[in-house]
Each structure stands twice: as structure tokens, then as C-alpha cells.
Amino acid sequence: MYVPAHLTGLRSRMKMTMDKASPNGPDAPRRSVADPERSPTDFSLPRVQDAYTLAPVPLCQLDALGRIEELNLAAARLLGDTAERLRGRRFVRYVHPDSRDDWFRRHATRLRLCTGDGGQRPVLMERSLDEDGRSRLVLLDVSALPAWRAEPRPPGAGLSGLAARDSLTGLANRRQFLDTARQTLRIAQRHDLKWGLLRLDLDAFADLNRAIGRAAGDRVLRVLAARLREATRGSDSLGRLEGDEFCVLFSLGREGRPWSRAVNKISRAVSRPLRIGGHQLMLGASMGVSLYPCHGADAEVLLRRAGLAMRHHQQLRRAAYHLYGEEMEGAASPEPPRLRRLRAALLSPMLRFMPQVDIGSGDVPALDVCLKLPDRERPAPAADYVPLAEELGVSAAFGQALAREAVTALAGLREAGCPGVNLSLALPPASLAERGFIGWLRGLLQSRGLAMDELELAFSEQSLLQEALLSAGVLERLSEVGARIAVDDYGTDCGSLAGLRHTALQTVKLSPALVSGVIRTGSERRLLGALLAFVQRYGLQLVAKGVDGPEQAALLSLLGCRRLQGEWLSPALAAPAAVRLIRAGMPALPERLEGV
Structure with missing residues (x-):
């Protein structure tokens, strides 16, 4: 046997x-x-x-x-x-x-x-x-x-599903899609497997949205996501990159099945007519394809090259889709205005600040740095834009621009009379791994009279284990210069304890998905309690993200987590509003928990 x-x-x-x-x-x-x-x-x-x-x-x-x-x-x-x-x-x-x-x-x-x-x-x-x-x-x-x-729950609503998924369609978001693709391609390399990556963008979706209304437009996106699920295999990975742009990583097996068969099936699914709110619609989409390993060995390269092929298809329209070719590089495929605007926004970031609130005193001991893009309604954590910066080829410049703005904001806090409030910032791991970047960042802080430990650098669980960071000794170097290090969205990858082995770590930020389970079931509450006890044993600062109600706040407090963050406490604020909140504090917070 x-x-x-x-x-x-x-x-x-x-x-x-x-x-x-x-x-x-x-x-x-x-x-x-x-x-x-x-x-x-x-x-x-x-x-x-x-x-x-x-x-x-x-x-x-x-x-x-x-x-x-x-x-x-x-x-x-x-x-x-x-x-x-x-x-x-x-x-x-x-x-x-x-x-x-x-x-x-x-x-x-x-x-x-x-x-x-x-x-x-x-x-x-x-x-x-x-x-x-x-x-x-x-x-x-x-x-x-x-x-x-x-307690029936929708697919993907487990402990880590919310943080990894697009809330509208239930598909993986950009960051989770790339994480999954990286892991898939590592296994493919060891076992000589072939994969394809399809990227599609709906035609004239902005005009359609204006014509039928945003709610109906959202239904179109949900229908499209469902059709993509139906048209793909269980082993394939789906994601919504942003807006009306989707991607599929599909398996071609060891022998390399014809990739066009899978793409044609998706194309037929997308183009089927649908009826939304009394409107009979015919969807069209621009589609580009790149193949592993012949067009690239890592997820970011394949995604970028599929994007080039997609834009080539938008211009030429000679077929249902386009396969990437080297002739598409450079000036052969002009960049759409939307991507130019995104690149400009990343290189001149507009910062917002999400307060961390001490539930006992109502004080605001730290602010998380978020970004507000001109065409987005709500700010998002800086970490969410790292994959986009990598794809657009501006990762290093984005890291420098983000660091400059954060240091300027931190100096502004000190000038406004907020001496004990630090900033927590997620920078692209590739930027931190570049030679000289940490020294440059330290010099930038010193030029404004700030110490290295006043700016906390946050890393995801996965990035803490990335070979680029480990081989370059980034964490050790940051520890040597006195930087504070946090693991962000802890629990998104099921709370891997390997990410906590670094002695330089000072803060653990629990993911919103993990926090949301605290009032759902007793088993999830016990799991969270065990994680909190384990982290506290290391003497680390705990921050619970995504707190959205008094019940969560009360239970987290009972479990020993005193520092909370979420829309229920405060949304992400512009700098002047953040200063006013820091000065006033939140004295009414204990009253919010009365009777809970």
C-alpha cells in the first residue's frame, strides 16, 4: 500500500x-x-x-x-x-x-x-x-x-475572503490575483506546466454606465463575473483588476493545450446578449493574451504584456483578441489616457489618513497613510496601489513620491502640535530592496528633524517572506537604523506564524476579514482570541482594522485588543481634519460601548 x-x-x-x-x-x-x-x-x-x-x-x-x-x-x-x-x-x-x-x-x-x-x-x-x-x-x-x-455565508466570505476579494463581483482583487498567479507559476516552473493569461476590458462601459445608471452598470459587472466563472475551469484563477477590467489565468496543461480554445470560450460568454432593467445589451470587450513561459516567467510581466495585447486589440479590432508580440512594446501601442492619468496620480499622490484609536482613552496614537485618486470615490490603503505601480513600471518612483509626501505630512503633524502621533506607511517592497533607498529615506526624515522610528513601515504577510526582501537584508537594515516595522492585514493569509519570526517587528495589524468574524461565530471568536494571545506573548502592538460597529469594538476590547481602526470610528481624513481629530480625541468612545 x-x-x-x-x-x-x-x-x-x-x-x-x-x-x-x-x-x-x-x-x-x-x-x-x-x-x-x-x-x-x-x-x-x-x-x-x-x-x-x-x-x-x-x-x-x-x-x-x-x-x-x-x-x-x-x-x-x-x-x-x-x-x-x-x-x-x-x-x-x-x-x-x-x-x-x-x-x-x-x-x-x-x-x-x-x-x-x-x-x-x-x-x-x-x-x-x-x-x-x-x-x-x-x-x-x-x-x-x-x-x-x-449562518449561511456567500462564497469567499471566510476569514480571509473579504480582504482578498472585490466587493462587487466576489472575484479576487488585483493584489490577491497577483499573489495567486505568483504561487501558481512557481508550481508551474517546477513541474513544467503551461499557462495563459487573458486580460479583458469592456468596450465603452463608461458611456453604458451613464446611459443605464450606475446600479444597472454594477449588475452588468456581476453578470460578467458570473459568465467568466461559467466559461473557465475550476483550476483557473479570475480577478477584477479595476473598473470594467478583468483577468483570467487559465491552465494549458503540461503539453500546452491550444490557448485559443479557452479564449474563444470566454469571448463567446462575454458577447452573449443580456437584459438588465429593461435594457437589451450586447457587450463587447478588448482582449489580450500572454503565455507562460514563452512571454514571461512572472505574474507581473505576463499581466503587463497581456495589457499591451489588449490595447493593441482596442486599436486594430482585426480579431476577437490579440496575442502578445514583441512588436507591441514601445511606441507600437500608445498608452490610453486613463493609464496616463493613473500614472500621474501615483507619482503625485494625494494622501489621506485613517486614524488608529485607543479604545480606552480615545486618543489617536497613529495614522495609516491612504491614497485618494482623482477618479476614485474613496481613499484606499497605499498598499492597494503597489501592484498597479509595478504594472505601470513606476514602482521605484511611486515609492519615492509616497515617502516624500508622507515625510512632509509627518513634519506637518509635528508643526501642528501632535508630537506623539506616528504615521504607518506601506512602501513597495521593490523600492525598499533598492540599494541606497533606506539611507535616502533616513536622510529625508533627518532633514525635517524627524527620527526613523516616527515612520512605521508596514509589510503584508507575503511580502515579509519575499525573497527580494530577505536576500537584500531589508528587514535587518531597517532594524539597524531604528525603523518600526508592522505586518499589515495579518490573517489575510490565515495568520501564518512565519511572518512573526522577525525580531524587528513591533506592530501586528489584524485584517478586516479576521476582525469581521469576531461577532459571527463562537469558533471564529476563539480563533481570534488564540491569535491575539499568541501575538501578545511577543509583546507586540495590536491594531484591529475594519471595525464597523460597537459589538466588534466591545468584543475586541474584551479579547485584549485596545487599538482599533475602521469607518465606524473615523473614515480616512485629509490632513487638517486629522489634526483636529487628534487634538480633540474621541472622548465619547466609551459611551458608544455602553449597553453593548
């Missing part, structure tokens, strides 16, 4: 532990009372395999292509078939279509499984990946739990 590789390591670790614990040493004989001829600590592979097979919790191992390599009896019962018939099948075929985005974008999540008998089972899944791309799954059937039945 096949034995999963991790079981042999488990056997070795168990035997080593028991040998050390033996009072007579590792060579002392041990006998079982029930069976004098058999040791109770028999860690032979058959014994460990029996434990795996008969474990009451469903366990499953998948290969790099998502096919079932091994599973135990509990997993076979959960999927409604025999283990022999299940081996070799792709696990995704048992994942309900509404849950497939969750399956491909998370390490731990809630899913709906389609069983062999035609039924459906809600499960909690813990998923881990090894360096060869294999997945190990631990599944828990929760269909019998009242809490699950009483």
Missing part, C-alpha cells in the same frame, strides 16, 4: 521522541501488556499506515496537479466513493462551483463539497503545500453543526 511521504517522517519523529523518554535508553525492550510479543511503541510503516487509514478525521494527499494520491477511509466516506476509485481523480471535481475560488486561493477555508451520491457537504479544510507542490488536506464535516446551518 502506498505510504504518504510525510508518514515516514512522522514515524521517525515519534520513535525518536519515545526513545528519549525511555528511562532505560533507546535500546531498552518495551512490551505491551495486551500483547507481550508486540511493543506498544511499534512505529513500523504498516502500523503508522493503519493509524492514517483508520483516523476518524478525513485526511487526503494531492499531487502537484491536484489529483488524489492517497486518502483514508474517513475521507472516502465524506466524498461518497471508495478509496480505489477516488485515487487519481482531481479533487476539484468534488468542490462545489460556488466554492472553487476559495479552493484555489486559500490554505484554510470553508468549502462545499459535492459527494458521489449527489449530495453536498459543508467542510472546514486545513490545507498545506510542500515544496514539490503537493497538498495535504485535513477535512472536517460540519454539516451537523447548528452554527453552520444558521
Whole structure:
């Protein structure tokens, strides 16, 4: 019988532990009372395999292509078939279509499984990946739990779904799409797999929006997202980049299936007529395609080149789509005015400031830097614009412009009589990894009479582990010059503890998705409490982001998180309004919690 590789390591670790614990040493004989001829600590592979097979919790191992390599009896019962018939099948075929985005974008999540008998089972899944791309799954059937039945949630509304998804369509946002694409391409490189990236932009959508109204326009985007889901495989990744621009990362297998087949299917789905609010509409879209590995080896390059092909298609309209070619580089494809405006806005950033509020005193000890773009209604965290800056090729210049504006704002706070309030800023990791950038930033602060620890630098969980940062020694260098370091949106990637191993870390900002679960179920509340206790053990400052009501604030306070942030407390403010709030404080905050 096949034995999963991790079981042999488990056997070795168990035997080593028991040998050390033996009072007579590792060579002392041990006998079982029930069976004098058999040791109770028999860690032979058959014994460990029996434990795996008969474990009451469903366990499953998948290969790099998502096919079932091994599973135990509990997993076979959960999927409604025999283990022999299940081996070799792709696990995704048992994942309900509404849950497939969750399956491909998370390490731990809630899913709906389609069983062999035609039924459906809600499960909690813990998923881990090894360096060869294999997945190990631990599944828990929760269909019998009242809490699950009483609280149905839309796809992607788990602990990390909100922060990673576009709120209108439910698709991945730009940052999450790129994160997923990077991970997919790393696995593709190891296993010689081929992928394609499609980028599409609806034709004249701004005119359509004005003609039928914004609400109807939003419905068009939701319908388009649903059609893209229908036209793609479960293994494909979908995202909404911004506005009416979408992208699809689609698998071509090891042999490289014809990419045009997948693109034609998407094109037909988009162009089908639809009826919205009494309007009969025909959608058109500009589409560009780039291929891995022949057009690029990383997600950002493929996305940019698919964008070039898309703009080429907008100009020529000789086919339903265009494939990237080197002739499209440079002046061959003029940049649309919208992208020119975006680039200009990133290089002259308009800052807004989201207050962090101490729930006990009502003081504002820090402000998070946000950006307000001229064509956007609401400010967004600076980190949300890092992928866009990378795509537009202005990452380094964006980092410098953002740092200059932030330092100017920080000096303005000091001049306005706010000495204890620091700024928290997310800069592009590529900028920080550039030679000389940290020294330049330190000099910029000193020129305004500011210390390095007055500007906190925030990193996402994933960027803390990026090879560019680690190999360049960025975190160590920042620690040497006295910078404060924060991990931002902690819990978006299921609270990976690896991101907390850096001794330079001072602040942990809990993601809005994690915070939103505090009032949803007792299990999520216990999970958050455990995370808070773990982080507090390190003596780190905790900030809960996305607090949207008094119940959340009260429960977070009881769990030990005193510093909160969210629209319920205060929206992102212009500098003068932020100064007024800092001076006045929020003395009414305790009253807000009365009776909660």
C-alpha cells in the first residue's frame, strides 16, 4: 500500500521522541501488556499506515496537479466513493462551483463539497503545500453543526475572503490575483506546466454606465463575473483588476493545450446578449493574451504584456483578441489616457489618513497613510496601489513620491502640535530592496528633524517572506537604523506564524476579514482570541482594522485588543481634519460601548 511521504517522517519523529523518554535508553525492550510479543511503541510503516487509514478525521494527499494520491477511509466516506476509485481523480471535481475560488486561493477555508451520491457537504479544510507542490488536506464535516446551518455565508466570505476579494463581483482583487498567479507559476516552473493569461476590458462601459445608471452598470459587472466563472475551469484563477477590467489565468496543461480554445470560450460568454432593467445589451470587450513561459516567467510581466495585447486589440479590432508580440512594446501601442492619468496620480499622490484609536482613552496614537485618486470615490490603503505601480513600471518612483509626501505630512503633524502621533506607511517592497533607498529615506526624515522610528513601515504577510526582501537584508537594515516595522492585514493569509519570526517587528495589524468574524461565530471568536494571545506573548502592538460597529469594538476590547481602526470610528481624513481629530480625541468612545 502506498505510504504518504510525510508518514515516514512522522514515524521517525515519534520513535525518536519515545526513545528519549525511555528511562532505560533507546535500546531498552518495551512490551505491551495486551500483547507481550508486540511493543506498544511499534512505529513500523504498516502500523503508522493503519493509524492514517483508520483516523476518524478525513485526511487526503494531492499531487502537484491536484489529483488524489492517497486518502483514508474517513475521507472516502465524506466524498461518497471508495478509496480505489477516488485515487487519481482531481479533487476539484468534488468542490462545489460556488466554492472553487476559495479552493484555489486559500490554505484554510470553508468549502462545499459535492459527494458521489449527489449530495453536498459543508467542510472546514486545513490545507498545506510542500515544496514539490503537493497538498495535504485535513477535512472536517460540519454539516451537523447548528452554527453552520444558521449562518449561511456567500462564497469567499471566510476569514480571509473579504480582504482578498472585490466587493462587487466576489472575484479576487488585483493584489490577491497577483499573489495567486505568483504561487501558481512557481508550481508551474517546477513541474513544467503551461499557462495563459487573458486580460479583458469592456468596450465603452463608461458611456453604458451613464446611459443605464450606475446600479444597472454594477449588475452588468456581476453578470460578467458570473459568465467568466461559467466559461473557465475550476483550476483557473479570475480577478477584477479595476473598473470594467478583468483577468483570467487559465491552465494549458503540461503539453500546452491550444490557448485559443479557452479564449474563444470566454469571448463567446462575454458577447452573449443580456437584459438588465429593461435594457437589451450586447457587450463587447478588448482582449489580450500572454503565455507562460514563452512571454514571461512572472505574474507581473505576463499581466503587463497581456495589457499591451489588449490595447493593441482596442486599436486594430482585426480579431476577437490579440496575442502578445514583441512588436507591441514601445511606441507600437500608445498608452490610453486613463493609464496616463493613473500614472500621474501615483507619482503625485494625494494622501489621506485613517486614524488608529485607543479604545480606552480615545486618543489617536497613529495614522495609516491612504491614497485618494482623482477618479476614485474613496481613499484606499497605499498598499492597494503597489501592484498597479509595478504594472505601470513606476514602482521605484511611486515609492519615492509616497515617502516624500508622507515625510512632509509627518513634519506637518509635528508643526501642528501632535508630537506623539506616528504615521504607518506601506512602501513597495521593490523600492525598499533598492540599494541606497533606506539611507535616502533616513536622510529625508533627518532633514525635517524627524527620527526613523516616527515612520512605521508596514509589510503584508507575503511580502515579509519575499525573497527580494530577505536576500537584500531589508528587514535587518531597517532594524539597524531604528525603523518600526508592522505586518499589515495579518490573517489575510490565515495568520501564518512565519511572518512573526522577525525580531524587528513591533506592530501586528489584524485584517478586516479576521476582525469581521469576531461577532459571527463562537469558533471564529476563539480563533481570534488564540491569535491575539499568541501575538501578545511577543509583546507586540495590536491594531484591529475594519471595525464597523460597537459589538466588534466591545468584543475586541474584551479579547485584549485596545487599538482599533475602521469607518465606524473615523473614515480616512485629509490632513487638517486629522489634526483636529487628534487634538480633540474621541472622548465619547466609551459611551458608544455602553449597553453593548
